[in-house]
Amino acid sequence: MMKSILILGAGSAGLIAALTLKRKVPNVSVRVVRSPEIGVIGVGESTTVNVGEHFFEYLKIPRRRFYELAEPTWKIGIHFLWGPLPQFDYAFEPQMGFRAPGLSRPNGFYCEDRFDSMNLQSELMAHGKAFARQPNGAPDIPPWAAFHLENVKLVKALETFAREDGVEFIDAKVQGAERGPEGIAAVILEDGRRLEADFFVDASGFRSELLGKTLEEPFVSFAGSLFNDRAVVGRWDRTDEPTLPYTTAETMDSGWCWRIDHERTINRGYVYSSGAISDDDAREEFVRKNPKANVFDRVIKFRSGRYGRAWVDNVLGVGNSCGFVEPLESSGLMMVCLQCNSFAEMIVNADPTPSLRGYYNKLWAASWDEIRDFLTLHFWLNTRLDTPYWQHCRHDADVSRLTALLEFYQENGPVDFSPYQYGNTANAYGIDGFLVMLVANRFPHRAKYVPTSAERQSIANRRIQYKALAQSALTVEEALAYVRHPNWRWFAES
Ligand SMILES: Cc1cc2nc3c(=O)[nH]c(=O)nc-3n(C[C@H](O)[C@H](O)[C@H](O)COP(=O)(O)OP(=O)(O)OC[C@H]3O[C@@H](n4cnc5c(N)ncnc54)[C@H](O)[C@@H]3O)c2cc1C
Numbered sequence: 001m002m003k004s005i006l007i008l009g010a011g012s013a014g015l016i017a018a019l020t021l022k023r024k025v026p027n028v029s030v031r032v033v034r035s036p037e038i039g040v041i042g043v044g045e046s047t048t049v050n051v052g053e054h055f056f057e058y059l060k061i062p063r064r065r066f067y068e069l070a071e072p073t074w075k076i077g078i079h080f081l082w083g084p085l086p087q088f089d090y091a092f093e094p095q096m097g098f099r100a101p102g103l104s105r106p107n108g109f110y111c112e113d114r115f116d117s118m119n120l121q122s123e124l125m126a127h128g129k130a131f132a133r134q135p136n137g138a139p140d141i142p143p144w145a146a147f148h149l150e151n152v153k154l155v156k157a158l159e160t161f162a163r164e165d166g167v168e169f170i171d172a173k174v175q176g177a178e179r180g181p182e183g184i185a186a187v188i189l190e191d192g193r194r195l196e197a198d199f200f201v202d203a204s205g206f207r208s209e210l211l212g213k214t215l216e217e218p219f220v221s222f223a224g225s226l227f228n229d230r231a232v233v234g235r236w237d238r239t240d241e242p243t244l245p246y247t248t249a250e251t252m253d254s255g256w257c258w259r260i261d262h263e264r265t266i267n268r269g270y271v272y273s274s275g276a277i278s279d280d281d282a283r284e285e286f287v288r289k290n291p292k293a294n295v296f297d298r299v300i301k302f303r304s305g306r307y308g309r310a311w312v313d314n315v316l317g318v319g320n321s322c323g324f325v326e327p328l329e330s331s332g333l334m335m336v337c338l339q340c341n342s343f344a345e346m347i348v349n350a351d352p353t354p355s356l357r358g359y360y361n362k363l364w365a366a367s368w369d370e371i372r373d374f375l376t377l378h379f380w381l382n383t384r385l386d387t388p389y390w391q392h393c394r395h396d397a398d399v400s401r402l403t404a405l406l407e408f409y410q411e412n413g414p415v416d417f418s419p420y421q422y423g424n425t426a427n428a429y430g431i432d433g434f435l436v437m438l439v440a441n442r443f444p445h446r447a448k449y450v451p452t453s454a455e456r457q458s459i460a461n462r463r464i465q466y467k468a469l470a471q472s473a474l475t476v477e478e479a480l481a482y483v484r485h486p487n488w489r490w491f492a493e494s
Contacts, residue, residue, distance in 0.1 A: 002198050002347065002352070003027070003028060003198055004028065004029045004196075004199070005021055005029070005197055005199045005200070005201060006196075006197035007021075007032045007200075008174055008200065008202055009032075009202070009204040009319070010034035010169065011040040011041055011151075011203060011205055011320075012151065012158060012333060012336065013318045013320065013336045014032055014034065014203030014318070014319070015032070015155060015162055016054070016337060017201045017318045018030050018032050018201075019165065020054075020058075020343075021344060023059055023060070023165065024348055025344060025347060030162075030166075030167045030168070031167070031168045031170060031197070032162070032167060032169050032170065033170040033174060033187065033189070034170075034171065035173040036171050038207075040152070040205075041205055043231075043233060043269065043300065043327075044151045044327070045148055045151055046075055046146075046148055046260050046327065046330040047147045047333050048329070048333075048428040048429075049092050049428055050334055050428045051146065051333050051337050052145055052147065053143070053144055053337075056143070058341060062490075064490060066157065067483055069153070069156065070149055070150075070153050070154050070157040071263060072147040073147065073148045073243055073245075073262055073476050073480070074130050074141075074145050074147060075148050075245065075246055075247055076091060076092055076121050076124060076125060076130060076131075076146070077089050077090050077092050077121055077125050078090045078249055079125060079244075079246045079247070079248045079249070080249050080440065081249070081250040081251055082249060082256075082378070082384060082440075082441070083381060083382050083383060083384055083442070084383055084441065085440060088115050088116070088440040089116065089121075089125045089126065090433070090436045090440075091119055091122040091124075092121060092144070093119045095118060095119055095122065095435075095436055096111070096118075096414045096432055096438075096439050097414060097416030097432045097435050098416070098432070099416075100459075101458075102454070102455065103451075104455070105413075106415060108414025108438075109414060109447075109449040110451055111440075117463045117466055117467070120132060120466050120470070123463075123467060123469070123470040124469075124473055125245065125246050127470040127471065127473065128245065129473035129474060130476045131473060131474050131479050132472075132473045132474075133469075133473060138482055138488075139479040141483070148247070148260050150262055150265075170195070172190065172191060172193065173189065174187045174188070174190075174204075174209055176188045176214070177210055179214070182314040183200075183313025184210060198314065199315075199316070200316075201316050201318055202315055202316070202321045202322070203319050203321055205321055206302065207321070208307070208317065208321040211307055211310070211312060211317035212307065212321070215312050217307045217308055217317075218307070218308045219306075219307055220305050220307065220308055222304040222305045222306075223303070223305070224397075224398040225373075225376040225397045225399065226372060226379070226397075227393065228255050228271045228272055228273045229275075229301065229302060229303060230273075230279065230299055230301055231269050231271045231272070231302070232269065232272075232282050232283050232286050232295060233267070233268070233295070233300065234267075234287075234293030234294055234295035234296060235265045235266060235268065235294060236265065236293050236294060237264060237265055238264055238265060238266055241266065242476075242477070243261045243262075243476035244261045245475075247259065247260055249328055251384045251390075252285060253277065253385065254277035254282065254285075254387065255272030255282075255389065256271055257289070257290075258271070258327065261476070263480070266292075269327075270282055270286040271326045271327070271328070272389075273389060276388060279299050303324070304325045305325075306322060306323035306364075306368040306369075307322050307323065308365075309361040309365070310339065310360070310364045310365075311343070311357045311360050311361055311364075316339075316343060319332070319335075319336050320332070323335060323364075323368045325371055325372060325375055328375050329375060329378075334427065335367065338427070342363065346359075367427050369401070370427060371427055373401050376397050376398070376399055377399070377402060377434060379393040379394075380393060380394060380397050381437060381438070382394075382441065404418075404419060409435075409438055409443065410444065410446060411445070411447065412445070413446075413448075413449070414438065414439050414445070416431060416435070417431065418431050
């Protein structure tokens with residue numbers, strides 16, 4: 001019976017784990033030990049749709065308080081400056097594999113000439129609008145809306161909620177751990193104190209103090225298919241720029257650059273491969289393309305991959321301590337929430353047996369491996385630039401796990417199913433994410449379909465409807481004013 005849990009680390013991963021366990025596992029005591037000297041990573045700002053779902057639906061954090069404390073803005077998709085098209089939008093709504101009324105094939109078959117405006121979200125993105133209006137004029141914010149969040153504000157908000165729930169915090173640096181029959185018996189602090197628990201969560205970020213260092217779980221590197229390992233980051237204060245309701249991912253000479261719009265600042269980060277460009281040259285390219293940015297001194301170094309297992313004996317790794325890929329599809333917080341959710345559901349319903357751990361680890365590893373494949377596809381398909389870095393991505397990335405998917409696509413086109421079984425793992429992209437990349441990057445298929453004139457008319461009519469809705473829709477600023485008004489009511493509020 002698990003009675004006490006000690007979480008090492010109070011970044012977003014440790015705090016989401018603390019909140020999830022405290023709220024879902026009755027009668028367990030949860031303590032968090034974290035080092036103010038080491039601090040948190042300070043990046044990790046763009047989410048997928050499952051993050052809000054985890055916070056509001058699963059953990060029942062009141063939206064109103066979350067908005068007050070974390071001050072999020074919204075993200076309704078990713079705007080790609082990527083591949084052969086001048087741009088394309090990956091909107092968070094079924095896009096390519098979805099068959100709209102009046103069409104005999106899924107949307108992707110009708111995107112030979114134009115990729116845009118196949119759903120309302122992408123039309124909103126094209127207009128820089130966040131939400132369509134409800135009949136009363138207020139923003140129609142979907143319950144699953146994704147966010148742009150400032151890491152430090154998110155961490156403070158989560159800590160406030162965790163303290164209110166009775167989670168205890170200990171400010172100290174862990175310098176080692178004592179092994180015991182169950183795995184780990186206690187962590188040892190720098191001041192000599194010894195903290196025991198039945199169960200430990202390693203949320204120590206890239207340091208992976210327990211899973212990597214103490215338990216020496218082998219690391220599975222993704223370096224054969226994902227070549228980036230560094231980021232240079234900068235930001236500037238917003239002046240008159242509108243707040244964009246999407247993340248931008250822009251092709252750079254030796255990697256790619258994100259743009260994330262917060263309410264008062266605009267953040268950009270160049271993710272690159274140290275094998276292709278030096279830190280100084282990456283910084284120079286970043287500044288040249290973002291002259292307003294104040295660049296942080298620190299270069300962030302990372303490695304892509306996951307540990308063999310996330311749950312080893314009485315230790316669960318969560319967040320960067322157990323798996324990481326570059327933030328091209330914002331997988332970090334997504335995986336933290338999915339991991340915490342599935343772990344809580346398992347231990348509430350069953351004892352933590354070896355077979356339960358085995359099942360958890362299989363699901364978790366398959367999810368990371370699928371994310372690796374998804375990102376690999378982004379790089380492998382991107383023909384926009386012909387620099388040595390992009391040639392390397394196109395020619396040398398290991399795409400062997402994608403072969404079945406690609407062959408199926410070549411024969412059948414953008415249909416919403418695949419023998420590869422994407423979708424049986426836990427992530428928010430599904431097969432539609434892969435189809436967006438394949439269609440937008442003009443990967444060829446042989447299942448050509450010539451739309452009838454009635455279908456062309458149906459698509460044109462839908463585009464007119466979407467355009468009208470987008471023109472009268474609300475910007476991020478307008479929608480924020482609504483949700484901050486004292487009369488605003490979120491879904492479940494009376
Ligand atoms: C360049 C970059 C961009 C990213 N962008 C995104 C994004 O857009 N979206 C997204 O979802 N994710 C993103 N991520 C991932 C993001 O960092 C994580 O999703 C998230 O912030 C979780 O971090 P963490 O809690 O695992 O680690 P951290 O924030 O690093 O927290 C680690 C904690 O452990 C503590 N700690 C470590 N060692 C010790 C010790 N010995 N003793 C005591 N305490 C210790 C630290 O003090 C800290 O509290 C990005 C990551 C990088 C590198």
